[in-house]
Amino acid sequence: MRNTFSEALYEEATKNPDIYIVVSDISPAGSMAKFTTQYPERFINVGVAEQTMIGIAAGLALKGCQPFAYTIATFSLYRPFEMVRDDLCYQNLPVTVVGMGAGVIYSTLGGTHHTQEDIAVAGAIPNMQIVAPCDPLECTEATRWCARQKNGPVYLRIGKAGEPVLTKDAEPWQFGKIRYLRRGSDVCILTYGVITKMAAAVADALQAQGKSVSLVSVHTMKPLDRDGIVGALQRHKQVVVIEEHAPQGGLAAQTKQLAWDAKATCRLDTFTLQDAFIHNYGSYEDLLAAHGLSAGKILAAVA
């Protein structure tokens, strides 16, 4: 996703001289080299200074620019939280805060580098919008949208590198609308972000068992597509939420709220990260498994 993010941002920057990227000692790979070579004055590295990264982005936006602030998700959102809240959200400025490597992708770096509660934290701030693409193609769509929108601040939660393409034949991406990657009638899996790969594996297995399965990318986590999710709850016998986020304030909790409000009668199972700092190290899949998330476990619980 990092590569498609930088490719899309570079393309947008060639068309719009007001696009800036302010990074904190981390640079997206790929086309960012072209960006920094061609537009060095619009690529700002603040070093290890995330508070000023957000403040500078706010200052640029106050003068009409369209800035992106970019670093590892924990440092783009948690470290400068009050700047995100006051400078970006209170002033409602069109700045995109990119949280790269969110979730437990940094699987050997420990809890300081895990972003388990970002949707809840960012989603609690008025005016904040949240987009969390599930694959490189959605990342391109989301980045383009962020570069052009003037609504206000966005938290763009992306992965790192090597995510498979899952949306090649899906319906068009639209901000604020859930996106069916496949449509079925028995089970609906709601998910977003990098863990969509695991959700797709669960969907494949359920289909192999003869079930008709919908797989939905809830890429816009705020504002949530309430009608879309209620529709999914009403049209399927069983709904499963799989997310790489704490149980509070994410898709699982919000889907349960919507199900209650809509008096949904479907079966609803949710699978999230634990509300815990786990001191495990290993691969990304190892970390998810340590939190209780694996295709096998989910399948066993929902089948």
Next chain:
Amino acid sequence: MEGSRAARARFDASVARARCKRYRRRILDMSQHVSALHIGGAYSCTEIVDCIYNEFMRPGASGGKSPDTFLMSKGHGCMIQYVILEDLGVLSKADLDAYCTPAGRLGTHPDYGNPGIEASTGALGHGLSMVVGMALAERGRRTDGVIYTVLSDGEVQEGSTWEATLMATSLGLTNIVAFVDNNDFQSLGRTSVTHPSFYPLTDKFAAFGWEVIEIDGHDPRAIYEAVTGRSGKKPLMVIAKTTKGKGVSYMENVPMWHYRSPNKEEYAQAIRELEAQP
């Protein structure tokens, strides 16, 4: 507001002093309609903010917005900003009359979106980074706008202020004119007691590559000359030695006046003292 050399030579400190007297008086009048306001911190930067608006910022083309920008980083000092914006016709008397009431739009901290307010501040340590971003945008567009700001000395204790201080020179920005309203007070007492080794401030900013000058922050001519005499090769930091509550004897250097409104007797005394000043 004229930019020519001849106009600059015509700078008249007595005119600035008369304006500042009028602004302090107007703040006093407003204080009688609200239970609390940051009067001490507004009085300490009165001469600075007056000079920024009335001497430094250039008028916009055909009466429009100035090409220069003022961002009040010490948001709690915005009373002085409000009365000057009223004087300049940007805010109305009705706006100031409705200060801190449900009918109005002005509060004790500046709110972006209100006329003449370039950023929402109030939480400290936010302003200078936004100033750096604004200065960067001006440079990116090849425009010559200067970004003016006033920081409090308590605010300079924020780590984020130093991140921005470093960025301004690392980015080679020359279009920033910043003031520290060095009144030596923060909520809980004297800044120089809280952090004795923080002083002299001048050396700190100079070490980060800024052009720095220390002046009497209540001397309009000193303010004027500090800014007009800058080299323009670096961002400028003016360490303005000021007195919290300046102009009213019982407010000066008394922490209670950070946030208190004078009662009727205190108001009358303050008016007498202000009127008696040259």
